[in-house]
Amino acid sequence: MEVNQVKTVGTTQFIVVKFDREQYGVNIQYIQNIVRMMRITRVPNAPTYIKGVINLRGEIIPVMSVRYKFELDEDVYTNATRIIIVKVDNHAMGLLVDEVLEVIQLSEDQIEKIVRDSQDEKAKFVYAVGKLGNELVTLLNIEALIGVDE
Amino acid sequence: MDVSQYLEIFIEEAKEHLQNLNVTLLEMEKDANNKDYINEIFRVAHTIKGMAATMGFKRMTVLTHDMENVLSEIRTGAISVSAELLDVLFQCLDALESYIELIINTGNEGAEENQPIIDRLNAILAGKGDAPDKSKSKTAATVIVEASKEPEVTDQSEKKHLTMPFNDYEKNAMIKAKEEGFTTYGVTIYISDSCVLKSARAFIIFRTLEKLGQIIKAYPSVQDIEDEKFESDFSVFVISTETAQKFHKDLTSIAEVEAVLVDPIETQGEVQDFSNKDDAKPKLDENERDKKTQAKHTKPTANRTVRVDIERLDNLMNLVSELIIVKNGLETIESNNQNMNEQIEYLERITTNLHDAVMKVRMVPIERVFNRFPRLIRDLSRKLNKNMELHMSGEETELDRTVIDEIGDPLVHLIRNAGDHGLEPPAERVAAGKPEQGNVYLDAYQDGNNVVIEVAEDGRGINIEKVKTKALNNGAITRDQADAMSDSDIIDLLFRPSFSTTDKISDVSGRGVGLDVVKTKIEQLGGDIEVKTALGKGSTFIIRLPLTLAIIQALMVKIGEEKYAIPLNTIQNIEDVKLGDIKYIQNQEFINLRGHVVPIVRLDVLLDVVTEEEVRESVTVVIVNKGDKQAGFVVDGLIGQQEIVIKTLGKYLNNTRLIAGSTILGDGEVALILDVNSLV
Numbered sequence: 001m002e003v004n005q006v007k008t009v010g011t012t013q014f015i016v017v018k019f020d021r022e023q024y025g026v027n028i029q030y031i032q033n034i035v036r037m038m039r040i041t042r043v044p045n046a047p048t049y050i051k052g053v054i055n056l057r058g059e060i061i062p063v064m065s066v067r068y069k070f071e072l073d074e075d076v077y078t079n080a081t082r083i084i085i086v087k088v089d090n091h092a093m094g095l096l097v098d099e100v101l102e103v104i105q106l107s108e109d110q111i112e113k114i115v116r117d118s119q120d121e122k123a124k125f126v127y128a129v130g131k132l133g134n135e136l137v138t139l140l141n142i143e144a145l146i147g148v149d150e
Numbered sequence: 151m152d153v154s155q156y157l158e159i160f161i162e163e164a165k166e167h168l169q170n171l172n173v174t175l176l177e178m179e180k181d182a183n184n185k186d187y188i189n190e191i192f193r194v195a196h197t198i199k200g201m202a203a204t205m206g207f208k209r210m211t212v213l214t215h216d217m218e219n220v221l222s223e224i225r226t227g228a229i230s231v232s233a234e235l236l237d238v239l240f241q242c243l244d245a246l247e248s249y250i251e252l253i254i255n256t257g258n259e260g261a262e263e264n265q266p267i268i269d270r271l272n273a274i275l276a277g278k279g280d281a282p283d284k285s286k287s288k289t290a291a292t293v294i295v296e297a298s299k300e301p302e303v304t305d306q307s308e309k310k311h312l313t314m315p316f317n318d319y320e321k322n323a324m325i326k327a328k329e330e331g332f333t334t335y336g337v338t339i340y341i342s343d344s345c346v347l348k349s350a351r352a353f354i355i356f357r358t359l360e361k362l363g364q365i366i367k368a369y370p371s372v373q374d375i376e377d378e379k380f381e382s383d384f385s386v387f388v389i390s391t392e393t394a395q396k397f398h399k400d401l402t403s404i405a406e407v408e409a410v411l412v413d414p415i416e417t418q419g420e421v422q423d424f425s426n427k428d429d430a431k432p433k434l435d436e437n438e439r440d441k442k443t444q445a446k447h448t449k450p451t452a453n454r455t456v457r458v459d460i461e462r463l464d465n466l467m468n469l470v471s472e473l474i475i476v477k478n479g480l481e482t483i484e485s486n487n488q489n490m491n492e493q494i495e496y497l498e499r500i501t502t503n504l505h506d507a508v509m510k511v512r513m514v515p516i517e518r519v520f521n522r523f524p525r526l527i528r529d530l531s532r533k534l535n536k537n538m539e540l541h542m543s544g545e546e547t548e549l550d551r552t553v554i555d556e557i558g559d560p561l562v563h564l565i566r567n568a569g570d571h572g573l574e575p576p577a578e579r580v581a582a583g584k585p586e587q588g589n590v591y592l593d594a595y596q597d598g599n600n601v602v603i604e605v606a607e608d609g610r611g612i613n614i615e616k617v618k619t620k621a622l623n624n625g626a627i628t629r630d631q632a633d634a635m636s637d638s639d640i641i642d643l644l645f646r647p648s649f650s651t652t653d654k655i656s657d658v659s660g661r662g663v664g665l666d667v668v669k670t671k672i673e674q675l676g677g678d679i680e681v682k683t684a685l686g687k688g689s690t691f692i693i694r695l696p697l698t699l700a701i702i703q704a705l706m707v708k709i710g711e712e713k714y715a716i717p718l719n720t721i722q723n724i725e726d727v728k729l730g731d732i733k734y735i736q737n738q739e740f741i742n743l744r745g746h747v748v749p750i751v752r753l754d755v756l757l758d759v760v761t762e763e764e765v766r767e768s769v770t771v772v773i774v775n776k777g778d779k780q781a782g783f784v785v786d787g788l789i790g791q792q793e794i795v796i797k798t799l800g801k802y803l804n805n806t807r808l809i810a811g812s813t814i815l816g817d818g819e820v821a822l823i824l825d826v827n828s829l830v
Binding site: 039041044045046050054055058060062091092093 | 475820822
């Protein structure tokens, strides 16, 4: 399921993923690949949010728990669980998500930047909210999310 | 012509030539009157000049040109070699190196004219009188011919006609021609790669040559050339009365001819005449002989080596790695088919040999790094006013190219330390009853799967008490700790960040950044470093590096349900230890292994592995070495020895403690490689 960078004028594409009842959007330009759950090798002494590493066609890629970052319940692996491979500055990282729902297009006026609440640690992982009809999608700040913990 | 695509070749070759210049200058310092050195330096300066001119680096060209003027006077004996001259030549070398440095970083040579050096060169030239004009213009003339060559052919080795053998018939023809006043020219012609009908070009070239003289030999043969059975170049030998310049001019005027190299050829018989020293044209003779020796020098290598981009090798290496993973995968498939097993064994032999072959391609003699150290010692010796000599051995020891590129800086550091901290000032040495001259030793040798590099000196040795006091004073350790520490523990303190024992900070070393950086670098390369020292006798820094970085032999072990790889070169042996034989000393487990007390490392605890508690009578212990130290790793099971391909864990996990990397097993599963360095 190879996804190429797609960008039409004025709109941005997002992949919508689900945790519990909430929907999150990942900007498609970061996404290299979406793969099914596979065997993850635990890495001792790695940061807690890193679940381990996977072998994706010969490339070793770390996989992190988005749930851990958002302080949600532990990941439960189901048939719908996917690993989204994102790349920032040429470094790949896998994001564990409960389910991948769809691809949406949001125009600029559908994206509302949110003012960061500096008290909330989790707030920096989110940069905007996307409005699609009645649905609200929380748009993830991928750089902040996968950035190595300060 | 766009030369940018040749920039890398230029840099690479210029570096080699400068290295050569460096070595020769140092030799010349010892034996100033040896003509060979002057000739070699002249040749290098000349080649660099040609290369720089083609690439459009004017300042480099000017500098090398002026060097050449002076050197050519030395060759004729008009100027003698003096200490001052050597100094200037060293300055030239430094200046050229900084040009190259700039070119590497910025792509151009910068604006530094190095006028003071040029002035000094000219002063030397002027100091000996104003006779040289004639020979000066002569070198200049030959330069014009050569400077217009293509960059990739500036190297003498591209003059293929200089290395070509002749049969008796051809020799006779040449000797006869010479007697009758003709000259034999060797001509190598390069035709543009984009040329479509090479044979047609060759035909025109032959017609032009036939106008100039008589063709006696062609390589490839005329027939092959007509059939286009040649790559992009061919060589011919022509007997003619015309000058080399005329050849060059007429041939380069033909379209799609990239480069033309022309040299007068002397036959073997006449070379002997030269050695009898006929003094008719001594200058030219010398030139001729130079070219002969160059040809001889380049011959063994020029035809047998290829310059390959390191990226291509990396690519090849990756493919070999993939192949090994696939092979490991095949091995895990259960099969009772005899034939299948035989084929897999065959495949294994091939992949192993292929891996060895690719690794060998990547191996470079450590000479490339060592070469710069004589100069370093020379400069140190002057700066510190200490008389010291460098003794090197094992320069031919080979290491992976990536290691070679990285090991230079740590070694420079250690050698500086040896000269600055290690060796005492002359007066102190004499007072201690030692010879005034200090010695620095640099030895490399292969030891199993490792390469060992030792940097030693016969200086004062490390004063352990001083290190201890220093560590106490700056709070690195407490008094209690200090008392409990062994000598080697204290020496290890030197490798901690910001630890320097020199009282005064010098220009050379002693800023407190150093040994820790050296250690970090070496550990990054998968190696380790240790020190041996004897007060008053000197110290030795021993660096151990793995031969290869990409693929290693490892022992696969099980800890709980997880699989880990332990590099085989660190393993000494495997022991079955009865639980009762494990002793406790200050809450740390030890075993007594044939008289050696070896600490036990519980890997499952360190690695947070969930294991089922089961009562066992004995445990399997893998004994590993790190330098002189040993440790026993307790494992839950042995899987076996395997060739593994090392993969990094990537940016996010690179600094994970206790883990050196990862590898992919035959079934696609990822296993982690234990970092023995941090576990012992």
